Amino acid sequence: MLTILFDGIAYGMLLFVLACGLAVTLGLMNFVNLAHGAFAMAGGYITAVLMNRMGVPFLATLPLAFIGPAILGLVLERTLYKRLYTRSHLDQVLFSIGLVFMAVAAIDYSFGSQQQLIQLPSWLQGRVDILGVQVGLYRSFIIVICGALVVALQLILTKTRFGSRLRAAVDDPRVARGLGINVSLIFATTFAFGSGLAGLGGALGAEILGLDPTFPLKFMIYFLIVVTVGGTTSITGPFLASLLLGIADVAGKYYVPSVGAFVIYTLMIVVLVLRPQGLFERAR
Amino acid sequence: MSDLLTLQKVSAGYGDAIVISNIDLHLRPGESLAVLGRNGTGKTTLLNTIIGVTRHRSGSIVLDGQNLTTARPDKRAHAGIGWVPQERNIFKSLTVEENLTAVARPGPWNVNRVYDMFPRLRERRSNMGNQLSGGEQQMLAVARALVLNPKLLLLDEPTEGLAPIIIEELLAALTRIIRGEGMSAIVVEQHAQKILGVTDSALILDRGTIVHASSSRALIDDPAALEQHLGVTAKKKPLRAASH
Amino acid sequence: QETVKIGLILPMTGPFASTGRQIEAAARLYMQQQGDTVAGKKIQLIVKDDTGVADVTKRLAQELIVNDKISVMAGFGLTPLALAPAPLATQAKVPAVVMAAATATITEASPFIVRTSFTLPQATVPMAEWAAQNGIKKVVTLVSDYGPGIDAEKAFTGAFTAKGGQVENLRVPLANPDFSPFLQKVADAKPDALFVFVPSGIGAQFMKQFVERGLDKSGVKLIGPGDVTDDDILNGMGDVALGAITTQHYSAAHDSPENKAFVEAFKKANPNMRPNFMAVGGYDGMHLIYEGLKKTNGQGGQALIDAMKGTSWTSPRGPVSIDPQTRDIIQNIYVRKVERVNGELYNVEFATIPNVKDPVKAAKAN
Amino acid sequence: MTIALETKGLVKRFGGLVATDNVSFKLEHGARHALIGPNGAGKTTFINLLTGVIKPTAGQIFLEGQEITGLRPELRVQRGLARTFQINQLFPAMTPLETIGLAVSERLGGGRDWWRVTGSKREIIDEIVEIAQRFRLTDVLDERTSNLAYGKQRLLEIAVAFACRPRVLLLDEPAAGVPEAERHELLATVAALPRDVSVLLIEHDMDLVFSFADRISVLVNGALFTEGTVEEVSTDPRVRAVYLGESVDE
Amino acid sequence: MSTNIADHVRSSLVRRGRWGIGEILFWLIAAATLYFLPERHLILNEIAIIGLFALSLDLILGYAGIVSLGHAAFFGLGAYTAGILARDGLADPLLGLGAAAIAAAILGFVTSFLVLRGSDLTKLMVTLGVALVLGEIANQASWLTGGADGLQGITMGPILGLFEFDIFGTTAYAYSLTVTFLLFIVARRIVVSPYGLSLRSIRDNPLKARAVGIPVNRRLVAVYTLAAAYAGVAGALLAQTTQFVSLDVLAFHRSADVMLVLVIGGVGYLYGGLIGAIVFKVLQDVISAWTPQYWQFWIGLILVIIVLAGRERLTERVRTLWKGVAGRTAKSPETLPKTSTREV
Numbered sequence A: 001m002l003t004i005l006f007d008g009i010a011y012g013m014l015l016f017v018l019a020c021g022l023a024v025t026l027g028l029m030n031f032v033n034l035a036h037g038a039f040a041m042a043g044g045y046i047t048a049v050l051m052n053r054m055g056v057p058f059l060a061t062l063p064l065a066f067i068g069p070a071i072l073g074l075v076l077e078r079t080l081y082k083r084l085y086t087r088s089h090l091d092q093v094l095f096s097i098g099l100v101f102m103a104v105a106a107i108d109y110s111f112g113s114q115q116q117l118i119q120l121p122s123w124l125q126g127r128v129d130i131l132g133v134q135v136g137l138y139r140s141f142i143i144v145i146c147g148a149l150v151v152a153l154q155l156i157l158t159k160t161r162f163g164s165r166l167r168a169a170v171d172d173p174r175v176a177r178g179l180g181i182n183v184s185l186i187f188a189t190t191f192a193f194g195s196g197l198a199g200l201g202g203a204l205g206a207e208i209l210g211l212d213p214t215f216p217l218k219f220m221i222y223f224l225i226v227v228t229v230g231g232t233t234s235i236t237g238p239f240l241a242s243l244l245l246g247i248a249d250v251a252g253k254y255y256v257p258s259v260g261a262f263v264i265y266t267l268m269i270v271v272l273v274l275r276p277q278g279l280f281e282r283a284r
Numbered sequence B: 001m002s003d004l005l006t007l008q009k010v011s012a013g014y015g016d017a018i019v020i021s022n023i024d025l026h027l028r029p030g031e032s033l034a035v036l037g038r039n040g041t042g043k044t045t046l047l048n049t050i051i052g053v054t055r056h057r058s059g060s061i062v063l064d065g066q067n068l069t070t071a072r073p074d075k076r077a078h079a080g081i082g083w084v085p086q087e088r089n090i091f092k093s094l095t096v097e098e099n100l101t102a103v104a105r106p107g108p109w110n111v112n113r114v115y116d117m118f119p120r121l122r123e124r125r126s127n128m129g130n131q132l133s134g135g136e137q138q139m140l141a142v143a144r145a146l147v148l149n150p151k152l153l154l155l156d157e158p159t160e161g162l163a164p165i166i167i168e169e170l171l172a173a174l175t176r177i178i179r180g181e182g183m184s185a186i187v188v189e190q191h192a193q194k195i196l197g198v199t200d201s202a203l204i205l206d207r208g209t210i211v212h213a214s215s216s217r218a219l220i221d222d223p224a225a226l227e228q229h230l231g232v233t234a235k236k237k238p239l240r241a242a243s244h
Numbered sequence C: 001q002e003t004v005k006i007g008l009i010l011p012m013t014g015p016f017a018s019t020g021r022q023i024e025a026a027a028r029l030y031m032q033q034q035g036d037t038v039a040g041k042k043i044q045l046i047v048k049d050d051t052g053v054a055d056v057t058k059r060l061a062q063e064l065i066v067n068d069k070i071s072v073m074a075g076f077g078l079t080p081l082a083l084a085p086a087p088l089a090t091q092a093k094v095p096a097v098v099m100a101a102a103t104a105t106i107t108e109a110s111p112f113i114v115r116t117s118f119t120l121p122q123a124t125v126p127m128a129e130w131a132a133q134n135g136i137k138k139v140v141t142l143v144s145d146y147g148p149g150i151d152a153e154k155a156f157t158g159a160f161t162a163k164g165g166q167v168e169n170l171r172v173p174l175a176n177p178d179f180s181p182f183l184q185k186v187a188d189a190k191p192d193a194l195f196v197f198v199p200s201g202i203g204a205q206f207m208k209q210f211v212e213r214g215l216d217k218s219g220v221k222l223i224g225p226g227d228v229t230d231d232d233i234l235n236g237m238g239d240v241a242l243g244a245i246t247t248q249h250y251s252a253a254h255d256s257p258e259n260k261a262f263v264e265a266f267k268k269a270n271p272n273m274r275p276n277f278m279a280v281g282g283y284d285g286m287h288l289i290y291e292g293l294k295k296t297n298g299q300g301g302q303a304l305i306d307a308m309k310g311t312s313w314t315s316p317r318g319p320v321s322i323d324p325q326t327r328d329i330i331q332n333i334y335v336r337k338v339e340r341v342n343g344e345l346y347n348v349e350f351a352t353i354p355n356v357k358d359p360v361k362a363a364k365a366n
Numbered sequence D: 001m002t003i004a005l006e007t008k009g010l011v012k013r014f015g016g017l018v019a020t021d022n023v024s025f026k027l028e029h030g031a032r033h034a035l036i037g038p039n040g041a042g043k044t045t046f047i048n049l050l051t052g053v054i055k056p057t058a059g060q061i062f063l064e065g066q067e068i069t070g071l072r073p074e075l076r077v078q079r080g081l082a083r084t085f086q087i088n089q090l091f092p093a094m095t096p097l098e099t100i101g102l103a104v105s106e107r108l109g110g111g112r113d114w115w116r117v118t119g120s121k122r123e124i125i126d127e128i129v130e131i132a133q134r135f136r137l138t139d140v141l142d143e144r145t146s147n148l149a150y151g152k153q154r155l156l157e158i159a160v161a162f163a164c165r166p167r168v169l170l171l172d173e174p175a176a177g178v179p180e181a182e183r184h185e186l187l188a189t190v191a192a193l194p195r196d197v198s199v200l201l202i203e204h205d206m207d208l209v210f211s212f213a214d215r216i217s218v219l220v221n222g223a224l225f226t227e228g229t230v231e232e233v234s235t236d237p238r239v240r241a242v243y244l245g246e247s248v249d250e
Numbered sequence E: 001m002s003t004n005i006a007d008h009v010r011s012s013l014v015r016r017g018r019w020g021i022g023e024i025l026f027w028l029i030a031a032a033t034l035y036f037l038p039e040r041h042l043i044l045n046e047i048a049i050i051g052l053f054a055l056s057l058d059l060i061l062g063y064a065g066i067v068s069l070g071h072a073a074f075f076g077l078g079a080y081t082a083g084i085l086a087r088d089g090l091a092d093p094l095l096g097l098g099a100a101a102i103a104a105a106i107l108g109f110v111t112s113f114l115v116l117r118g119s120d121l122t123k124l125m126v127t128l129g130v131a132l133v134l135g136e137i138a139n140q141a142s143w144l145t146g147g148a149d150g151l152q153g154i155t156m157g158p159i160l161g162l163f164e165f166d167i168f169g170t171t172a173y174a175y176s177l178t179v180t181f182l183l184f185i186v187a188r189r190i191v192v193s194p195y196g197l198s199l200r201s202i203r204d205n206p207l208k209a210r211a212v213g214i215p216v217n218r219r220l221v222a223v224y225t226l227a228a229a230y231a232g233v234a235g236a237l238l239a240q241t242t243q244f245v246s247l248d249v250l251a252f253h254r255s256a257d258v259m260l261v262l263v264i265g266g267v268g269y270l271y272g273g274l275i276g277a278i279v280f281k282v283l284q285d286v287i288s289a290w291t292p293q294y295w296q297f298w299i300g301l302i303l304v305i306i307v308l309a310g311r312e313r314l315t316e317r318v319r320t321l322w323k324g325v326a327g328r329t330a331k332s333p334e335t336l337p338k339t340s341t342r343e344v
Ligand SMILES: Nc1ncnc2c1ncn2[C@@H]1O[C@H](COP(=O)(O)OP(=O)(O)OP(=O)(O)O)[C@@H](O)[C@H]1O
Pocket: B014, B015, B017, B019, B037, B038, B039, B040, B041, B042, B043, B044, B045, B046, B086, D146, D147, D148, D149, D150, D151, D152, D177
């Protein structure tokens, strides 16, 4: 019972790690970046390649899995994405799906279509017994990182002026500029940061979810579910939604395996029909 | 004394359309200017061009010695322009207070001071931007421009939607700011009578060009010009008589 | 010089792309080794990507038949992709060589279908028998919830209970990133062994989570058909895969001169890849086509399919033949265990069940 | 005279804020009634309640004697209750011609008609022309609404409400953004409506209010503060203190 | 003066309803391919079906502003309905088409109530969820649908008892093209009708639409149901012409592809779906024949370029070109003299 709860939390956290970058770009910047998964994949491949081909230790690859996609995000933002903020969501969908296709084929071309596997360091493998509950070490590791991320993100967005300037820039970029907000700088920073988060998520998620060129397409739905159910105006919303979905999914599959596949989708539909703006939309 | 703002032969518009053309304009520090004209004559476009959110075609814009012709809008704001857009454009997902703090720059006008000017805003400080009444939005738009502590205020129909008593206070405050603190202002207004009492000079736009420029006093005393360009007649008969 | 065209329809993109890649690479390797003329005719291979979608497979097959006038079609990475064009094969009398799809019924869909891969019951029933003989009493099966998975579940459950074993069934959705709730159920059930079938790509995740949950240490043996320890990715799984026991028709570590040559040539032509059971299906499929064409002098149609029936040869996987009745492949099934050989992980074969026919059709025939 | 529109004990709360505080209000048939009050007093909220854009916390609304409290907004329109919005609500991608045409054809029941081409009915065309001319929109009929100057958009906003042929018309600051010279004409058009159409006007321009209205209600902090004739209200010192200030004179 | 304006008003409104030369040409060329491109009929058939599917999405997305990532639900239901009927002996194609339309319309009607509220993102995800759940149901109900193996044993009777489906796909293409054309005519009529105008107004501003008395929800439910029926017909066409149905008909990529197709061709413009289907399918066919492994890269690149080059401008240009051609038949309304402000 408690083990299931723990697994659910860990799975939820994993969803969150992967989706929080999207919560930033889609949720806060209102940019439908379906290529989010491609940045996550980039992070995953950075970790896999560094570990498998160069023998870099797992932990040491994580910062690079953040920085690499962040720089990639920054470059793409400055050259391409920035032209699309003012465009319709449909344009954004088309564009970012195009990027995904390119990324999928490019990764396939350079690394092949097979799974990339990584070996965790031994101190992250296995599980320990805490008060009678079997706790997986790697899953605990993910929970800790996630917790830290949520707190940090929440502080940045609510306690600094950056957060309100970002939201102002999203609400009305034209007027925000006219009132002295450097919209492009804010967008570029945020986008790079979101991409970095995606990369980190990809690196952390690769162990459990696997990593192959179709990664961005395979998990796109999950990212979107988390962000939509959580609501798009905060970080805590998607965080709580991840937890809820993770626990519901794991518990559903454990207790009623025959309908396990329906749980997450049905939950999503029900939540969205009852609360169209998302479960945890800030009601201030 | 040198100009605070100089526009030389400025033309601008949206997309392929040129809306204002060949605008020349000089404004000294502490001077205020009323911009009048019928609907669609380019008043808003003129202000938008000064802040830089239209498509610039030709001419130059200089503020306080700084050439802003091709500068980005945020640079212009930093250079000392505060803008009240016609449609208010309150940031809807920010609270009243965040709307102010997000753009505030150091100077005599801080959040508290604008709250003193519009006590209604203090009461509603934690309302989201999209949960304000029309007049409250207008007050917030003016307050938001003030906390930028600009040298030049661009006000696009700032009195629209405000209660008479607030308009009275706002105009009085504007006069104080301009006279007392040396801020300059360009005010677009529909009510010629109301604004001409406040500003130093006035111009009238028609089809994107300046068709009249003079001191405010001179325009008030020139009912023929008002009638010709704005269609303002001296006194109207009550509407009630119009029915039946 | 006439040309004989072979239409090779495979999932080259999408989640099953690696199936397509293995088969294409093997087919090309075969042509490179054996030359591209057979019976004086030039062989032309036309590769099409069906993206893993059945109606596209069908359309591509139809176009190949109508426009390119192919003599034989081949490939078919998944069960529905093999079933969709089956009526076409019958209608146009074009033989179809199934190189991957593994649901038992496929060859019954058209008299023009012949298979060089395997059937899941074929690989599974020996597993059940081995388990029963090796002191395993209670098994939980865990399969992906789609055609082949259900095939495997049925075959295993039937054979194992027939031997007096006890079975509990679990199915996981095909698109399922996290196995933890299912593995927890397995842990609760405390079986002697866990029988697992998941499509090869997710095998690695499964293995890792199996070990992470400590199931290996609590004495649950991992058994199943060979998909979960697919040669393509086996080496990357690391130590977690060690000790898994599987039954299948092919291992890259199969000890025979034919296989050594095959593996070496394959790796040389495709660095970073190790041939797996898909590759050998493609390789043998080409061999079957070549042999058939030799017999018919380049003739397609009914003659070709007839010529293919009963063909036997020594494949990299061992001796194989095409059952003239069912057009399905008869082959040895090996029991293997994952071990480290020269620093790399391999499925090392330690027992052989010779000449296994597809049990489903064999049962029907009796 | 009979009552066109009535509210009984209408209340609307936004969280802790009482935006409409127990308002019982009557609009008489054919009235030219104005509703004034400080910014944020709850005037727009009141209109939103009347038209069903938001739901009241408590209280009832009657249109020509029939209760409409829970009725959907579009049904209220069909029963003759039309409004304009304080902040323009238009169809940015449509032309004024289409916008007016839409309102007219909806009123005439054409909206369910999916087989006839729009504009093939004489009566609709004539009415579009009439409204376009009345609101001086003929020169921009084929422009995209989003490209119109603010003032033209304002006129279109009112024209659309007109096209609904309302029995009760609610105008929320219709003259905002309209040049001084044209405001009177605009309201003259409104005033020239048949006498059986009742009008409730919200406006901060006292020139207009005083020349248009025959009755004025004052709303302060969500509650009705006072009501009376133009003379009564404009000379009421309490109204001057909270709303009018010194400079307004009759 | 006012009769002058009245003429202008009428011609402005009615113009949209007229068929231009460009449109007539489009369909003539489409019909001509029946004779001139015999070896391409299979892919043309697929294009016609996807075109119809995209047209159906356009009805809700382009005209009513309902975004959907789950349109495959209706397509798939239609496909399974037609497929199951044919498998169980009701082999008449038109019967299957009708049944598919009805089944999909019912599902559309029921689920339409889920998409009346919420932001675009919410709608995307709810529709997606509906399609995924339906896909899962189809997977589990393998006794009815054949599950993951696909629905087998479909044999179609001749159309109207006259035309047998042939292996060259000619009958299939002619059939799909005819059905698509007929449904196109209906859709075209709808979008220029007052009903269509009211849909566009809802898309632009539902608040205001209510304020002019439009029963917003009812209109949306109606168009969603109609679009569902269209999608169901498209699915049925696929099932009947390929005589096979598998779970892919309900898959996410099916919904996503049709969205891409529509957006490429242009939203809110009935030819958008058709043109998008042609462009997308032809590109995919050509590029994937050339590089079966990496064609996605080039498609991706093309999508990116289309967007950067200004998709809206591109389709706008196509549209004006269209109008330009059309304009020569339909007399364009003369420009009006500007009314002076004093005139009223
Ligand atoms: N975004 C836009 N795109 C294209 N044209 C525009 C745009 N905004 C305004 N215009 C056009 O520019 C001209 C001038 O508009 P502008 O808004 O500057 O007028 P204005 O004098 O401020 O009028 P008002 O008194 O109504 O506010 C108008 O003819 C209008 O149609």
